[in-house]
Amino acid sequence: MNFSSFVRKIGLAIASLLFVVGSLFITASPAAADTVTVKMGSDSGQLVYVPEVVTIKVGDTVKWVNNKNMPHNVIVIDHPELSYKALALKPKVELESTFTEAGEFSYYCSPHRGAGMVGKVIVEG
Ligand SMILES: [Cu+2]
Numbered sequence: 001m002n003f004s005s006f007v008r009k010i011g012l013a014i015a016s017l018l019f020v021v022g023s024l025f026i027t028a029s030p031a032a033a034d035t036v037t038v039k040m041g042s043d044s045g046q047l048v049y050v051p052e053v054v055t056i057k058v059g060d061t062v063k064w065v066n067n068k069n070m071p072h073n074v075i076v077i078d079h080p081e082l083s084y085k086a087l088a089l090k091p092k093v094e095l096e097s098t099f100t101e102a103g104e105f106s107y108y109c110s111p112h113r114g115a116g117m118v119g120k121v122i123v124e125g
Pocket of ligand 1: 047071072073109110111112117
């Protein structure tokens with residue numbers, strides 16, 4: 001083996017090593033998405049979402065669960081794709097929306113908006 005082919009072999013070995021090390025960094029898995037639960041109607045029967053404001057990350061899901069003083073629904077302003085217009089009539093009914101873009105999303109319950117049943121999802125990028 002002459003000197004230049006030796007250098008080429010070492011070069012290839014180093015290149016493959018760097019490739020393997022680089023792949024390890026690339027495949028490091030991101031944090032798993034979370035689901036945050038919001039009650040519709042407080043335990044004491046008030047017409048509110050509990051908690052009224054939640055802060056999540058892009059890709060997380062909000063799960064609204066029917067609690068007290070049904071019926072309720074979830075109308076996310078300007079986002080029909082995240083909304084549930086149909087009234088949830090029974091206790092424990094779950095409505096889920098996954099938020100895939102950052103921003104602030106205000107929502108309300110159509111039967112109880114006038115009573116102040118409003119909420120907000122803050123989605124951080
Ligand atoms: Cu309501």
